[in-house]
Structure formats: C-alpha cells, structure tokens
Amino acid sequence: MVAALALAGALDYSQFLSEYSRSADQFQMGAQTARFGDALAALPADGKVGYISDVPAGEVQGQAMLGAAQYALAPRVLVPLKRGGSADWAVGSFTRPNEAPGMAAESGLVIVSDYGNGVVLFRREPRR
Amino acid sequence: MTGLLAFLVPLVAGWCLAAAALAGRRIDPPWAARVLEASLGAGAGVAISSIAFFVLTLIGAASPAAILAFNAALLAAGLFAFWRTRRRTLPGSAEATARPAFRWNWLLALALVAGFALVAYGLVSVSAANPFGEWDAWSIWNLRAKFLAAPGDAWRGALSALPEKAGMHPDYPLLLSGFVAMVWKAAGDTAPWVPQLTGFLFLALVLTLLASALTALRSLTSALLAGFILLSSTSFLFLATMQYADLPLSFYCLASITLLLLAEAAPKCLVLSGAFASFAAWTKNEGVAFAVFLTLAILAVERRAVRRFLAGAAPVLGLVICFKLFLAPAAEPLFKQSAAHLAHKLADPARYAQIGKALVVEAYHLGQPWSHPLLLLAILALALRFRIDPAGARAWRASAAAVALVFAAYCGVYLITPSDLAWHLQTSLPRLYGQLWPSFLLLAFLTLDVPGATAAVAASRPPRKPRERGRK
Numbered sequence: 001m002v003a004a005l006a007l008a009g010a011l012d013y014s015q016f017l018s019e020y021s022r023s024a025d026q027f028q029m030g031a032q033t034a035r036f037g038d039a040l041a042a043l044p045a046d047g048k049v050g051y052i053s054d055v056p057a058g059e060v061q062g063q064a065m066l067g068a069a070q071y072a073l074a075p076r077v078l079v080p081l082k083r084g085g086s087a088d089w090a091v092g093s094f095t096r097p098n099e100a101p102g103m104a105a106e107s108g109l110v111i112v113s114d115y116g117n118g119v120v121l122f123r124r125e126p127r128r
Numbered sequence: 129m130t131g132l133l134a135f136l137v138p139l140v141a142g143w144c145l146a147a148a149a150l151a152g153r154r155i156d157p158p159w160a161a162r163v164l165e166a167s168l169g170a171g172a173g174v175a176i177s178s179i180a181f182f183v184l185t186l187i188g189a190a191s192p193a194a195i196l197a198f199n200a201a202l203l204a205a206g207l208f209a210f211w212r213t214r215r216r217t218l219p220g221s222a223e224a225t226a227r228p229a230f231r232w233n234w235l236l237a238l239a240l241v242a243g244f245a246l247v248a249y250g251l252v253s254v255s256a257a258n259p260f261g262e263w264d265a266w267s268i269w270n271l272r273a274k275f276l277a278a279p280g281d282a283w284r285g286a287l288s289a290l291p292e293k294a295g296m297h298p299d300y301p302l303l304l305s306g307f308v309a310m311v312w313k314a315a316g317d318t319a320p321w322v323p324q325l326t327g328f329l330f331l332a333l334v335l336t337l338l339a340s341a342l343t344a345l346r347s348l349t350s351a352l353l354a355g356f357i358l359l360s361s362t363s364f365l366f367l368a369t370m371q372y373a374d375l376p377l378s379f380y381c382l383a384s385i386t387l388l389l390l391a392e393a394a395p396k397c398l399v400l401s402g403a404f405a406s407f408a409a410w411t412k413n414e415g416v417a418f419a420v421f422l423t424l425a426i427l428a429v430e431r432r433a434v435r436r437f438l439a440g441a442a443p444v445l446g447l448v449i450c451f452k453l454f455l456a457p458a459a460e461p462l463f464k465q466s467a468a469h470l471a472h473k474l475a476d477p478a479r480y481a482q483i484g485k486a487l488v489v490e491a492y493h494l495g496q497p498w499s500h501p502l503l504l505l506a507i508l509a510l511a512l513r514f515r516i517d518p519a520g521a522r523a524w525r526a527s528a529a530a531v532a533l534v535f536a537a538y539c540g541v542y543l544i545t546p547s548d549l550a551w552h553l554q555t556s557l558p559r560l561y562g563q564l565w566p567s568f569l570l571l572a573f574l575t576l577d578v579p580g581a582t583a584a585v586a587a588s589r590p591p592r593k594p595r596e597r598g599r600k
Contacts, residue, residue: 001507002507002508003356005498005503007243007359009362009495009496010246010247010359012499013250013362013496017253021250021254021256024258025259030259046280046282063295071266071274075282077285079290
C-alpha cells in the first residue's frame with residue numbers, strides 16, 4: 001500500500017514537474033546574464049564597478065536585476081551608486097532606457113556605450 | 129573534458145579512501161558495503177577537493193595545473209590505500225546471509241527504481257529549463273564560486289565585506305562554492321552544468337547512502353520502504369534543482385549519523401563520523417550547529433567515544449574556526465541585536481504561534497496530500513510497530529538527540545531573527561526540513577520492526593576472539 005501510494009504520488013509529481021519546467025526560470029536568469037555579454041569585454045577584469053538602475057534595489061524586481069547583473073559580471077564587485085559614488089566605471093540595467101542619460105548626469109557619469117536591451121556602460125566624467 | 133575530470137576524479141579518489149578506511153569492518157551484505165563506501169567516498173571526495181582548492185586559493189597557488197595535480201595525487205593516495213587494505217576485507221557473515229528476506233523485495237525494488245526514474249526525468253527537465261538554479265544559487269552559492277574561480281586576487285570578492293554584499297552571505301562556509309569553483313577553474317569556464325550536476329550528485333548520494341545504511345543496519349526491506357518515503361518527499365527532491373547547499377548538508381549529516389551507528393560495532397568509524405560532521409560544518413552554518421550538538425550528544429551518551437569523534441572532526445573544524453575568525457566578515461545580523469530587543473522577541477507569544485503554524489504548514493508541504501511522507505510513515509508505524517535494537521541504542525539516542533537539538537536551534541533562531549519573521553519562515557523553513565529529513569528517516573526506520581529486519585548492528589559486530597590462555 002505504501003509503495004503504491006508513493007508510486008502514484010511520483011507519477012503525479014512528475015506531471016507537476018513537467019508543467020513547472022515551462023516556467024521554471026522565473027527571473028529569466030539565462031536571458032538576464034546574456035544581456036551583459038557585450039559589457040563584459042569593455043569593463044576592467046575585476047575590482048569595483050558602479051551599478052545604476054531605474055528600479056530601486058529595495059524592490060524584488062530591482063534585487064533580481066542587480067543579482068543577475070552581479071552574477072553576469074562577477075568577479076567584478078557591483079556597488080549600487082548613490083549620487084557622488086566613486087567608481088570609475090558603472091553599468092546600468094534599465095527597464096526604461098530613456099532614463100539612463102538623466103540618471104547618469106545626476107551621478108556625474110557619461111554614457112560610453114548603449115548595448116541595447118536596457119544595458120548601458122558609463123564612465124565617470126573627468127574632473128575639471 | 130578537463131572539467132569532467134576535475135569533477136569525477138575526487139569522487140573516485142574519495143571512494144577508494146572510504147573503502148580503505150572501512151576495510152576490516154564487517155558490513156553485510158557485501159553489495160551494501162560497496163554502495164556505502166561509494167556514497168561516503170564520493171561525498172568525502174567533494175569535501176576534500178573543496179578544502180584543498182580553498183587552501184590553494186589562499187596561498188595563491190590555485191591554477192588548473194595545481195588542481196589537476198592535487199586531484200591526481202588524491203587519486204593515487206586513494207588507490208594506494210585501497211590496495212594496501214584489500215587483504216583486510218572480511219567475508220560476509222553467515223548470520224547476515226541467513227537473514228529471512230521479505231519475498232516481495234524484488235518487486236519493491238523494481239517499483240522504486242521506476243518511481244525514481246520518473247521523478248528524476250521531471251527534475252532534470254526543471255533543471256534544464258532553469259540552469260542557473262533558484263535565487264540563492266545565483267546570489268550566494270554560485271556567485272561566490274565565480275569569485276573563487278576568478279584569476280588573481282579576485283577570489284576575495286567571495287568574502288566581500290561591502291554592505292551591499294551582505295545578501296551574498298560572505299560569512300557562509302565554502303564547501304559547495306569551493307567544489308564548483310574548483311571544477312570551473314580547472315575547466316577554464318563557468319558552465320552551469322557543474323552546479324546542476326552537483327545538485328543531482330548529492331540527491332543520488334543521499335538515496336544510496338540511506339538505502340545502503342538501512343540495509344546494513346536493518347534489512348533490505350527497510351531500505352526499500354525508506355526509499356519510497358524519500359520518493360514521496362517532494363519538497364526534499366526539489367532541492368536537487370535549486371543548487372543550494374542544503375542538500376549537501378543533509379548528506380553530510382546523514383553520513384555522520386550513519387557512521388556513528390556503525391561505530392557501535394566498529395569504534396574506529398567514530399573518527400569518520402567526526403570527519404563528516406566537520407564537512408557539514410564546512411557546508412553551512414547549520415552544519416556547525418550539527419557538529420556541536422552531535423559532539424554534546426555523544427559526550428552525554430558515552431564520554432569515552434567523544435575523543436575519537438573529535439579526532440576526526442578537528443582538522444576541518446579548525447579550518448572552519450580559522451575561516452570564521454580571520455577571513456569571513458562578521459556579517460550575521462543575528463548577533464548584532466541588543467539584549468532588550470532579544471528579550472522582547474522571546475516574550476512575544478505571537479512569534480511562537482507564528483512559528484508553530486509555519487512548522488505545521490511546511491510539514492504539510494513536504495509531499496502531496498494523499499502520498500504524504502508522514503502519512504506513509506504513520507501507516508508503516510501502525511502496520512509494523514516499533515522495535516529498537518538494543519545493540520545500537522546508544523548511538524541512536526545520541527543521533528536523535530543531536531537532530532532534535534539542531535531542530536530546536538532552528539526554531540530558536542526564528543524566535544530572535546532580525547529579519548521579517550514571515551519572510552524568513554517562508555524562504556528557509558522548507559530547506560531546513562530538508563537538511564534533517566534523511567537523518568530523520570534513517571533514525572525512524574531503525575525503530576520500525578520491518579519484515580526481514582534483524583539486530584543488524586549485532587550481526588555486523590566482528591566475532592569475539594577466543595580469549596588466549598596463558599596471555600600475560
């Protein structure tokens with residue numbers, strides 16, 4: 001009886017897994033990490049890199065975007081930039097890319113390259 | 129190819145070392161002894177190579193060549209130890225082979241293999257669709273592995289004290305991240321198959337270790353029935369796809385308890401039990417609690433045994449202590465609360481009620497309602513009744529006490545957690561159940577009077593030597 005119940009449960013569970021596998025990557029980590037492919041080559045190999053986003057890091061979506069960027073760009077250490085942050089390089093992950101220039105200006109950064117898909121590379125403006 | 133070699137060689141080397149370490153201890157039937165050696169050895173191989181990689185990284189010598197050289201040396205040492213100890217292997221005891229076997233074991237085994245094949249296919253589909261694992265995999269375990277596998281001094285990022293990196297838990301021990309990083313560094317890339325395969329490896333090791341341990345300690349029927357309970361433990365099985373350290377931790381706890389139970393007949397297994405408890409401590413902070421509580425439990429049950437246990441645990445526990453004191457940043461917010469804050473939480477009855485409710489809800493979610501593992505265990509308990517083997521009672525008591533104390537400690541942490549309690553319970557309790565679930569199943573099945581079960585610990589005890597006359 002125990003074996004029969006466990007087997008029937010296994011059958012049911014395997015059907016659940018089959019359905020679940022269609023939406024398993026709920027944060028789309030595969031796509032997220034691929035977005036940063038071009039930025040990887042332009043950034044220094046390690047060290048601290050600033051991070052800017054239009055989604056606050058306090059929100060779940062913002063945490064997921066930061067986490068995906070950090071995973072894709074490791075071993076660089078991403079440091080979310082507040083105004084006046086000191087990293088020479090910064091990477092942006094935007095849901096609304098048209099906000100990038102404004103946010104860059106507020107942080108004293110200039111856009112180096114817009115890779116599309118919401119990924120933007122910034123560099124600190126040289127001090128005058 | 130290099131990555132696959134770096135992955136497999138430590139497992140084979142560990143197997144040889146485990147076979148050598150267990151040589152001369154009578155474990156019946158012989159096939160169960162071989163599976164037990166392979167399961168323990170593969171787990172030990174992962175731990176040893178992870179530790180070696182971390183030490184190589186610390187001294188700035190972690191290169192693909194150094195990793196492959198270490199793995200080759202480990203394999204050579206394993207093969208040499210295996211060859212040296214083969215002559216000490218004992219034949220199976222006549223008592224064990226004469227055990228009455230349940231006549232339908234073959235059918236149970238067939239059904240169990242079919243059930244696991246079905247579920248494994250589903251789990252592999254989920255893992256293929258989600259190759260980077262769940263949240264903590266890419267924000268903690270694999271992220272730290274990427275830092276460790278990076279060239280130069282970039283590995284220090286895994287221990288970053290930046291406040292923004294607190295979510296990466298840079299104070300967590302490094303067994304899983306270290307093993308994944310070791311393979312990545314040897315392969316020269318960070319392919320997701322390494323953490324994916326590691327998750328499934330540990331699921332397989334838990335299954336084979338539980339089955340072989342129960343066959344050796346009780347009977348094949350016990351092992352098969354425990355396999356069915358594990359098959360119905362869906363939240364536990366899902367851990368294989370998550371790429372978290374909870375599944376490896378569950379294996380090391382199970383391994384330590386298994387060896388403690390085997391030590392009733394072969395006291396030298398205590399050293400190995402201690403070593404596996406220390407591997408648990410190198411896997412997760414909860415493993416440190418397990419090692420401490422198991423030591424205390426052994427101390428309470430049999431004071432003399434603790435020396436051997438600690439001799440096995442000391443080297444890696446020393447590494448864990450050094451890691452915590454000198455390398456890992458103090459990032460655990462649990463210990464940064466004021467006494468008044470803690471007292472307020474401890475005196476709040478609503479928190480007790482919330483934790484109690486979550487314990488029940490998550491226990492319900494261990495499996496599906498009509499094939500729930502606790503329901504199946506209750507059916508078995510009613511049908512078979514209980515019979516604790518007096519020969520293994522001390523080790524059983526110590527193990528059960530350790531598991532109960534670890535679980536109580538988890539509940540205590542929830543009481544005083546600085547995080548939002550609802551969030552903390554929801555995101556961690558299913559995994560905490562998973563950490564202790566295989567050990568709980570082993571201990572539960574040792575109390576059930578399953579058909580074909582014998583006093584296996586007594587049966588596996590080597591025959592007493594006749595007292596030599598005239599010996600001084």
